[in-house]
Amino acid sequence: MGARPLYILQKRKKKKKAKINSWALGLVSGGLERESRFCPYRKIRRYGVNSTDITISTGIMIGKFFRKPESEQSDRVPPGQYLTKGFPVLTYGQTPQVSIQGWEFRVWGLAQPKTFSWSEFMALPQHDFTADFHCVTRWSKLDVKWTGIKVTDFMTLVEVDPKATHIMEHCYGGYTTNIPLEDFVREENFFAHTLFGEPLPAEHGGPLRLVVPHLYAWKSAKWINGLEFLDREEFGFWERNGYHRRGEPWAEERYSF
Numbered sequence: 001m002g003a004r005p006l007y008i009l010q011k012r013k014k015k016k017k018a019k020i021n022s023w024a025l026g027l028v029s030g031g032l033e034r035e036s037r038f039c040p041y042r043k044i045r046r047y048g049v050n051s052t053d054i055t056i057s058t059g060i061m062i063g064k065f066f067r068k069p070e071s072e073q074s075d076r077v078p079p080g081q082y083l084t085k086g087f088p089v090l091t092y093g094q095t096p097q098v099s100i101q102g103w104e105f106r107v108w109g110l111a112q113p114k115t116f117s118w119s120e121f122m123a124l125p126q127h128d129f130t131a132d133f134h135c136v137t138r139w140s141k142l143d144v145k146w147t148g149i150k151v152t153d154f155m156t157l158v159e160v161d162p163k164a165t166h167i168m169e170h171c172y173g174g175y176t177t178n179i180p181l182e183d184f185v186r187e188e189n190f191f192a193h194t195l196f197g198e199p200l201p202a203e204h205g206g207p208l209r210l211v212v213p214h215l216y217a218w219k220s221a222k223w224i225n226g227l228e229f230l231d232r233e234e235f236g237f238w239e240r241n242g243y244h245r246r247g248e249p250w251a252e253e254r255y256s257f
Helices: 016-030 041-046 051-064 118-122 151-155
Strands: 082-084 104-109 114-117 127-134 139-150 166-171 176-180 190-195 209-211 224-230
Touching: 114 118, 127 190, 127 209, 139 151, 151 190
Parallel strands: 082 139, 104 224
Antiparallel strands: 104 114, 127 139, 139 190, 166 176, 166 224, 190 209
16 A cells, blocks of 8 residues: 555545445454554544444445455465455545656665656666555455566666665655565565556556555555665554554564554
């Protein structure tokens, strides 16, 4: 999930069901007591939704927008996940609107400082990718098709100090998330600028997001614009607020408590 993923609640409006139910799926499937640290029951009450609404509407959502994986998909869908029929957008805070003309990508910390323009970044080899996408809020989407740049290709342009062990991902809008260097430089990771053949929409992290398929999607930072190389682990936004330091879906590393 990208800059500040998770839940948006809105007052009852025409589209309230999708907003409430995608949030409720995490509550009901994951347990209200676990999620309540970030989305307390009093907030549910403030927006005019009670526990009965959540239970009933989540049942509708599972049938209409989500489904349980088939048995033959068990090797692709981590435990506790539902398959989505769409591609939900879950963002905490405002969606940055970034033009490619003013876009920059910085590298600093325990690495030779460097700034890339959009044209310089796009000059790197382009590849098509198909990857499964797993959100910590308990939905997964299989076979997502992207176009972008391999992390390993980008790293050929970066001089990293041997002392570096971790990275802080920085984004437009102020979002941060941390990732171990060894998780970041895996061959299957990439920077995406195209989704299903179309320019990556802002709500999905455009113009550029990181995609780290083997970790929960909040590590795949939306609107990414920089990497800070560190010699120790420092926590990003959601990690400071109770999310797991790493986020391995198959181990259900959702929370740090």
